[in-house]
Amino acid sequence: MRHAVITAGTKGLGRKVTEEFLKMGCSVTVNYRSDEARVLELKKEWKPYLECIQFVQGDITKKDDVTNIFNQAISRFGRIDYLINNAGPYVFERKKLVDYEDHEWNEMIDGNLTSVFHFLKLTIPVMREQKFGRIITYGFQDAESAPGWMYRAAFSAAKVGLVSLTKSIALEEAEHGITANMVCPGDITGEMKEATISTARTQKDPVT
Numbered sequence: 001m002r003h004a005v006i007t008a009g010t011k012g013l014g015r016k017v018t019e020e021f022l023k024m025g026c027s028v029t030v031n032y033r034s035d036e037a038r039v040l041e042l043k044k045e046w047k048p049y050l051e052c053i054q055f056v057q058g059d060i061t062k063k064d065d066v067t068n069i070f071n072q073a074i075s076r077f078g079r080i081d082y083l084i085n086n087a088g089p090y091v092f093e094r095k096k097l098v099d100y101e102d103h104e105w106n107e108m109i110d111g112n113l114t115s116v117f118h119f120l121k122l123t124i125p126v127m128r129e130q131k132f133g134r135i136i137t138y139g140f141q142d143a144e145s146a147p148g149w150m151y152r153a154a155f156s157a158a159k160v161g162l163v164s165l166t167k168s169i170a171l172e173e174a175e176h177g178i179t180a181n182m183v184c185p186g187d188i189t190g191e192m193k194e195a196t197i198s199t200a201r202t203q204k205d206p207v208t
Contacts, residue, residue: 001052003077005069005123007031007060007115008087010038013138013185017084018053019046027052029073031087033059060087060115061107070122082134083123088112088159094151105154112158116165124173133178137166141186 002024009018009030021028032039032055039055046053056072058065073080089111091104116137127133139159140149146163149156163182170180 001077002026002081003029003073003079004082004084005029005031005073005080005119006082006084006086007069007119008033009084010035010042010055014084014086015042017086021082022046022049022053026082027077028054029069029077030055031058031060031069033057033087060119061089061110063118066115066118067122070119074126079130080123080126081130081132083119083136085116085119085135085137087115088138088155090155091152096151097153100154108154108158112155113161113165116162120169124169124178127173127178128176131177133173133176135166135169135178135180137162137180137182139163139182139184141184143182143184 004018004021004026006014006018006021006028008014009028010032014030018028018030028049030042030053034057036057043050043055054072054076056069058069060066060069070080089107091100091108120135123135124133127135139162140156143156143159143163146160147156166180166182169178173180
């Protein structure tokens with residue numbers, strides 16, 4: 001049975017990705033940051049899948065928590081075939097770079113870029129042994145062209161760095177049967193983050 005590790009897999013896009021892997025017959029390690037109530041809801045909703053799913057609490061901006069998520073996944077399922085780096089902190093307040101506090105900058109870089117580095121360091125050796133691995137990262141619309149993004153400088157800097165990291169890993173690990181790709185969604189808001197593709201297609205503007 002293939003196994004997927006999904007960060008921030010209890011809400012939004014992460015939840016939908018988790019559901020799809022479960023429907024495919026994969027086992028899943030779902031990371032969440034703090035929402036225990038949400039986890040309890042999902043355990044009821046996903047009751048038929050409980051034998052092949054585990055929830056692991058952890059803040060991906062912390063290296064020790066990343067290591068624990070990895071260790072729990074390997075301990076329970078013995079392999080990692082898919083690494084879905086869905087989690088990514090975001091500062092919702094619109095402000096210019098010079099107005100960012102140090103801790104906000106660090107959270108953007110650690111959560112959106114450094115955390116992926118830590119996951120890759122742990123996960124790629126496992127995928128090499130398997131001669132199979134699929135790594136997914138998330139950017140934003142047009143991230144691959146390194147655009148400026150007013151009032152989102154810290155987040156965009158981290159994600160554009162992640163673009164290069166993702167491409168580099170794809171080149172370095174292809175010989176081991178490992179692929180790395182980035183998804184760059186537009187502005188998907190509200191309930192549409194958990195909508196099905198068929199539902200989204202019925203909307204006049206499917207990204208809102």
